[in-house]
Amino acid sequence: DAKTTQPTSMDCAEGRAANLPCNHSTISGNEYVYWYRQIHSQGPQYIIHGLKNNETNEMASLIITEDRKSSTLILPHATLRDTAVYYCIDNYGQNFVFGPGTRLSVLP
Amino acid sequence: AAGVIQSPRHLIKEKRETATLKCYPIPRHDTVYWYQQGPGQDPQFLISFYEKMQSDKGSIPDRFSAQQFSDYHSELNMSSLELGDSALYFCASSISTSIASMNTEAFFGQGTRLTVV
Numbered sequence: 001d002a003k004t005t006q007p008t009s010m011d012c013a014e015g016r017a018a019n020l021p022c023n024h025s026t027i028s029g030n031e032y033v034y035w036y037r038q039i040h041s042q043g044p045q046y047i048i049h050g051l052k053n054n055e056t057n058e059m060a061s062l063i064i065t066e067d068r069k070s071s072t073l074i075l076p077h078a079t080l081r082d083t084a085v086y087y088c089i090d091n092y093g094q095n096f097v098f099g100p101g102t103r104l105s106v107l108p
Numbered sequence: 109a110a111g112v113i114q115s116p117r118h119l120i121k122e123k124r125e126t127a128t129l130k131c132y133p134i135p136r137h138d139t140v141y142w143y144q145q146g147p148g149q150d151p152q153f154l155i156s157f158y159e160k161m162q163s164d165k166g167s168i169p170d171r172f173s174a175q176q177f178s179d180y181h182s183e184l185n186m187s188s189l190e191l192g193d194s195a196l197y198f199c200a201s202s203i204s205t206s207i208a209s210m211n212t213e214a215f216f217g218q219g220t221r222l223t224v225v
Contacts, residue, residue, distance in 0.1 A: 034213065043112075043198050043216035044151060087150075095141055095164050096200075096214060098150040 002099025003027070004088045009103040012082075018075040020102050022088030025069045031092040033064060035073045037084040044087065044098070047073065078106045110134055112201050112217035120223045121189050129184040129220045133201030139163070140182040141214060142174055143198040151198060157182060158204060189224045196221050 005023045012018040024033060034049040048055055048062045050071075055062040061074040075082055087101040113132040121127050133140055139158045143151040144167075153166035157176035168174075171189075176182045180201075186193060200214040 038151075041196060041219075043218045044200075046213045046215055049213055095153040095156050095166065097153065098143075100150060 002097050003090055004099055006086070006088055006099065006102045008100065009105070011105050011107055012075075012078045014080060014106055014108050015077055018073075018078040018082065018104060018106070020073040020075075020086050020088075020104065021070065022073070023070045024088065024090045027068055027090045028092070031090040033062065033068075033071050034089045034091055034096065035060070035062065036087045036089065036096070036098075037082075038087070038101075039081075039084040045084075047086075078104075080106050080108065082106050112199055112215055114197075114199050114217040114220050116220060117218065118221045118223075120225060122225055123189055123191065125189050125224075127186045127189060127222060129186070129197050129199075129222070131182045131184070131199030131201075131217060133180050133182070133199075134203075134215055137201035137203045137215075138180060139202045139204055139212075139214075140176055140180070141200040141202075142168075142182070142184050143200065143216075145196040145198065145219075146192075147195070154184070186222075191224050194222060194224045 035047040036044040038044045050062045064071045083106045085101040115130045141156040142154040145151045154168040156164045160176045171187050174184045196219045198219045200216040202212045202214040
């Protein structure tokens with residue numbers, strides 16, 4: 001079973017920042033936080049991952065709290081193509097366990 | 109950039125038939141994962157391989173088997189198909205890093221849609 005908890009769904013206005021929270025209160029010291037998304041039956045797409053420092057790439061930013069019990073994925077300027085199910089996964093060198101995720105709807 | 113290739117993209121089989129799904133990982137990736145996603149469900153881990161050896165096993169039915177070959181491609185063999193096996197099957201690949209740095213991301217293919225009738 002997934003060890004993370006996320007809101008079931010969220011809405012975001014197009015052009016605004018989308019902030020997707022994730023709780024991973026049982027994360028162990030060597031586990032990384034990964035974010036994937038799945039756009040309607042396509043293969044899950046890797047977004048970003050981190051251990052304890054904040055991370056940024058061309059797709060998103062990842063903010064991890066100092067105690068590592070939660071994190072936030074930030075899509076700085078959401079577009080309609082960002083509508084997808086977003087999965088937060090904690091993992092250390094093992095298979096990726098997908099939980100229910102957050103269904104993000106970007107609205108025009 | 110090269111991605112994970114899965115074939116076929118679509119497959120229709122009758123009950124009790126067999127099916128073989130193929131996965132070609134990203135070049136130089138040595139780890140392969142298989143996932144099953146039923147209608148309206150999240151991807152469920154089936155099995156994984158590292159350097160041609162099974163590395164982890166999830167909820168894979170006994171009717172299914174898989175292997176990774178010397179060229180790192182993998183095949184998922186499914187026998188005695190049931191209606192409930194109808195699903196999307198995803199393969200993912202990753203490259204191992206040193207044990208001290210197990211932070212490698214996996215990249216997924218576009219999946220094979222299996223329909224059992």
